[in-house]
Amino acid sequence: MTSMGKFIKRLLLALILLIVAFHVLVAGLLLMWKTQPINNSMFMLTHRLSGGSVTQKWANYDAIAKSAKQAAIVSEDSKFSQHNGFDLDGIEAARKKNEASGSMSAGGSTITQQLAKNLFLTSHRSYTRKVEEAIITVIIETLWDKQRILTAYLNVAEFGEGIYGIDAAAHHYFNKSAATLNRDESALLIAMLPNPKYYGKNKGDKRLRNKQRIIQRRMNNAILP
Structure with a gap:
């Protein structure tokens, strides 16, 4: 396998691991939020990062x-x-x-x-x-x-x-x-x-x-x- 092929393989593996990690994080947050109040979200976070306040x-x-x-x-x-x-x-x-x-x-x-x-x-x-x-x-x-x-x-x-x-x-x-x-x-x-x-x-x-x-x-x- 060429060096480029190895690089692409590693890149794909890293991407797959990143996707899996994201969904594990999602599942973990959902399990926590099953009984706890939710006081943040991606939309709220985006609004705050843009300089706005959230109520x-x-x-x-x-x-x-x-x-x-x-x-x-x-x-x-x-x-x-x-x-x-x-x-x-x-x-x-x-x-x-x-x-x-x-x-x-x-x-x-x-x-x-x-x-x-x-x-x-x-x-x-x-x-x-x-x-x-x-x-x-x-x-x-x-x-x-x-x-x-x-x-x-x-x-x-x-x-x-x-x-x-x-x-x-x-x-x-x-x-x-x-x-x-x-x-x-x-x-x-x-x-x-x-x-x-x-x-x-x-x-x-x-x-x-x-x-x-x-x-x-x-x-x-x-x-x-």
């Missing part, structure tokens, strides 16, 4: 209003309680939409996939990131139950500039705790999730208010874990 306070499952959990499911992942981390119908629909547009504008991501991205990855869209997201999604679904996944998602999701988690959002926008959110407030906060920085400064936006109404109409259909 976040952990709220347990029972300290989050039922309406907020219902709103999250009907808006972000209607089959959340039935699937194992992947909505195949949603993925297929997103694939067709991306092929038609020639971009990766649609992701078809479940709540678990979004949580994997928020905790460990970045917002950069690529097929490589989607593969990594899928691997972490499997690990999350293996180690956590659905209540923990939904709780973690609502606690690390971004609801505005530097505002992370449903409790911080409830205090910021309504001066109340996540436990006391009503249906209108819950629907509005969840409707902000696709573009929280923009909607946080434009709460009267017609698209936001229309989505809020749609979420409210569907809320009773949510199957909670």
Whole structure:
């Protein structure tokens, strides 16, 4: 074997070991976070490194209003309680939409996939990131139950500039705790999730208010874990 061939072999081995080490770290953190509050994520870390401040306070499952959990499911992942981390119908629909547009504008991501991205990855869209997201999604679904996944998602999701988690959002926008959110407030906060920085400064936006109404109409259909 030539020296170049040996170098490439060593490089590939180092890359494989690095990937394995990363996933071992992910699994270790998930095991710790199975019972402990999560007060940091890749999105929060990126925000801090860019010079911003982060506001976040952990709220347990029972300290989050039922309406907020219902709103999250009907808006972000209607089959959340039935699937194992992947909505195949949603993925297929997103694939067709991306092929038609020639971009990766649609992701078809479940709540678990979004949580994997928020905790460990970045917002950069690529097929490589989607593969990594899928691997972490499997690990999350293996180690956590659905209540923990939904709780973690609502606690690390971004609801505005530097505002992370449903409790911080409830205090910021309504001066109340996540436990006391009503249906209108819950629907509005969840409707902000696709573009929280923009909607946080434009709460009267017609698209936001229309989505809020749609979420409210569907809320009773949510199957909670």
